[in-house]
Amino acid sequence: MHARKMLIGLLLATVASAAAADVVAPDVARVHAAADKALLHEDPQWAALLHVDGTQPAIPDPGFLLSQPRFGLRAELRATIDALYGDDDGALATRCRFPARFLWLHARLGHGNADLDHCPDWVDFRTRAPAETVSLVFASEHLSQPASMLGHLFLRLEGRRADGQNVSHALSFYTDPVSFNIPKLVYDGLVGGMAGYFSLSPFEREVALYVGEEQRNLWIYPLKLDATQRTLFQAHAIELKQTRFSYLFQSHNCATLVWQMLAAVQPALLAHRQAWTTPKDVLRSADAAGLLDTPTTLTASRWALRLLADGLPTREAVQVRQMVQNDRLPGPDTLSGQPERAFLQHQLAGAYNRYLTDQGLRRAERGMAYAARLDALDAQRFSGWQARSAPHRDPAQSPPDSQWSAGWLWRDGRHWTQWRWLPTSHGLEDDNRSYFSENSLQLMELSLLVAPRGDAVRLERATLYSVASLLPRDVFTGGLSGRMRIGIDQQPDRHLRARHAMLVDGALGATWRLQTDIDVFALAGGGLGWRGGAYVFGAPQVGMLVREVGGMKSIVTLTALVNAAGSGQQAWETRWTQSMPLGASWAAVAEWSRLWQGNGKDAREAWVVHLKKVF
Numbered sequence: 001m002h003a004r005k006m007l008i009g010l011l012l013a014t015v016a017s018a019a020a021a022d023v024v025a026p027d028v029a030r031v032h033a034a035a036d037k038a039l040l041h042e043d044p045q046w047a048a049l050l051h052v053d054g055t056q057p058a059i060p061d062p063g064f065l066l067s068q069p070r071f072g073l074r075a076e077l078r079a080t081i082d083a084l085y086g087d088d089d090g091a092l093a094t095r096c097r098f099p100a101r102f103l104w105l106h107a108r109l110g111h112g113n114a115d116l117d118h119c120p121d122w123v124d125f126r127t128r129a130p131a132e133t134v135s136l137v138f139a140s141e142h143l144s145q146p147a148s149m150l151g152h153l154f155l156r157l158e159g160r161r162a163d164g165q166n167v168s169h170a171l172s173f174y175t176d177p178v179s180f181n182i183p184k185l186v187y188d189g190l191v192g193g194m195a196g197y198f199s200l201s202p203f204e205r206e207v208a209l210y211v212g213e214e215q216r217n218l219w220i221y222p223l224k225l226d227a228t229q230r231t232l233f234q235a236h237a238i239e240l241k242q243t244r245f246s247y248l249f250q251s252h253n254c255a256t257l258v259w260q261m262l263a264a265v266q267p268a269l270l271a272h273r274q275a276w277t278t279p280k281d282v283l284r285s286a287d288a289a290g291l292l293d294t295p296t297t298l299t300a301s302r303w304a305l306r307l308l309a310d311g312l313p314t315r316e317a318v319q320v321r322q323m324v325q326n327d328r329l330p331g332p333d334t335l336s337g338q339p340e341r342a343f344l345q346h347q348l349a350g351a352y353n354r355y356l357t358d359q360g361l362r363r364a365e366r367g368m369a370y371a372a373r374l375d376a377l378d379a380q381r382f383s384g385w386q387a388r389s390a391p392h393r394d395p396a397q398s399p400p401d402s403q404w405s406a407g408w409l410w411r412d413g414r415h416w417t418q419w420r421w422l423p424t425s426h427g428l429e430d431d432n433r434s435y436f437s438e439n440s441l442q443l444m445e446l447s448l449l450v451a452p453r454g455d456a457v458r459l460e461r462a463t464l465y466s467v468a469s470l471l472p473r474d475v476f477t478g479g480l481s482g483r484m485r486i487g488i489d490q491q492p493d494r495h496l497r498a499r500h501a502m503l504v505d506g507a508l509g510a511t512w513r514l515q516t517d518i519d520v521f522a523l524a525g526g527g528l529g530w531r532g533g534a535y536v537f538g539a540p541q542v543g544m545l546v547r548e549v550g551g552m553k554s555i556v557t558l559t560a561l562v563n564a565a566g567s568g569q570q571a572w573e574t575r576w577t578q579s580m581p582l583g584a585s586w587a588a589v590a591e592w593s594r595l596w597q598g599n600g601k602d603a604r605e606a607w608v609v610h611l612k613k614v615f
Helices: 002-024 028-037 044-049 073-085 091-097 099-109 120-128 182-192 203-213 227-241 254-265 267-272 279-288 301-309 314-325 339-358 364-381
Strands: 133-139 152-160 166-175 194-202 218-222 245-247 296-298 403-411 414-422 424-426 438-450 457-470 481-492 498-515 518-530 534-538 541-547 553-562 570-581 586-597 602-614
Touching: 028 073, 028 099, 044 073, 044 099, 044 254, 044 267, 073 091, 073 099, 091 099, 091 120, 099 227, 120 227, 133 279, 152 203, 152 254, 152 279, 166 203, 166 245, 166 254, 194 203, 194 227, 203 218, 227 254, 254 267, 254 279, 267 279, 301 339, 314 339, 339 364, 414 424, 414 602, 481 518, 534 553
Parallel strands: none
Antiparallel strands: 133 152, 133 218, 152 166, 166 194, 194 245, 218 296, 403 414, 403 602, 414 438, 424 438, 438 457, 457 481, 481 498, 498 518, 518 534, 518 541, 541 553, 553 570, 570 586, 586 602
16 A cells, blocks of 8 residues: 555656646757747847846846856856756746746747746745836925935835735835945945845835925826836846946946836836936836826925915915914915915915924824814815916926037137036026926036137046035925035146136025015135145125026126135135027027236136037
């Protein structure tokens, strides 16, 4: 009897082994032949699955690329086929490690079956985070942190679990720059690389972080992906979950990883590749590829305050602030003849109450009670009314954030052609309507001067990192303005001649909005310079910015330069910049500056006119 059981067990094991071999080991040579015939290694989607830009992989982790150290698209395809379809015991495990590659190859070649139910991570991920809808989520800039103005991009997965519960998860790639050593942080972020993290978390947690704690808006764009694409997307996310990353600001950041993930399931995105990909670049690329559906917005209370306060006179905004602080509602007789203004007052009161609660300045119970009373009054007076954001606030419709320009410079009696290249992002003179303040951000900017005959080329400026924000103060949250810069620039010596120096400087101050289109600002600033030795300099500045008809803009500044270039003297510089848009992608910019010392007799002037293209 015992011998019979052993025989039956042996036969069953043999049958099971044969069945497994049929699943994991079709003729590997036949798979290679079919892949070569179809030229699958040249398929753009194969490169996207490997996160390869041109010929270089963005993820060099040998656990992700099987053909290392001799990586190539064809070599990686052959190594993948060997691992996925081999007849050893590791083939099933390899399918669990690379489910997206396996599903993609099955869709192209049709060998074997596409069953992945033996993979614990696959089953757990699809059970815990179903993806009936995949959305791009853009977190806008933090109003008090200019360095955040590029925004942050991540993904949201929504669906109904087997138990009938609707769930929503965030899938994101980020780094945690904990160092206060700014030069080291910039170096690690641009050259050395920082530790990158790929995480899945409840979407509500991200809403609490971005909208509540950091006061950043979330724009949610559902993606037009079919069921097969969503399945491939989830499979690719599992591959990345098991991969080691480095985070680089310019080449491997939240935007590039999301873009590569989407390109892996929708190759149409590959036609919109950018040299330096930002979160907004991904949104514009996805929109151009027809992937974006109508967005929804989760508005932070501080953003709502600024939006709504802009629509009311300062006196009325102060009245609303006092009403909320004293737990009073805007009365029924408030602006009875102007219902639109009364509606804005109600919305402003709600936003301020929410802001106080979000910031811990008001107990949650008190905030909820006030909100309930305000909602009841709104239901009576403004049923069906709705506040809408201006279309130019939509980040998917914002201007491109790379640019170059060419022009003419006259200075010290000499003429030069001027060439500027800014891979990311924009200047104060550019269209900043998609932000809440006039601002600038320059990463890796380069400006060169070329003599008319081409016999001389000079470096004018090389900016590693520069950021500025002119955030107008408001009656609810205040608001500071400031700037920071790391790079090589010119400063005047004791004879007002331009001298290059390594600079690390910054400033802090305030901006006031005198009228809808006029801002004035004052910044106290200075920094460290290096020119044959270290020196400290001061650079306080006052200025005015005017937004004009047709998108034109004027900026006038007056700066005191104390010990510039280590000169031991004080000079003054006034500068006027005028920009004029020439369509969606072009602009003309004119600049005039004057440097002087003492009574102004020893002065130097410069003129610049250049044509700029944004892309």
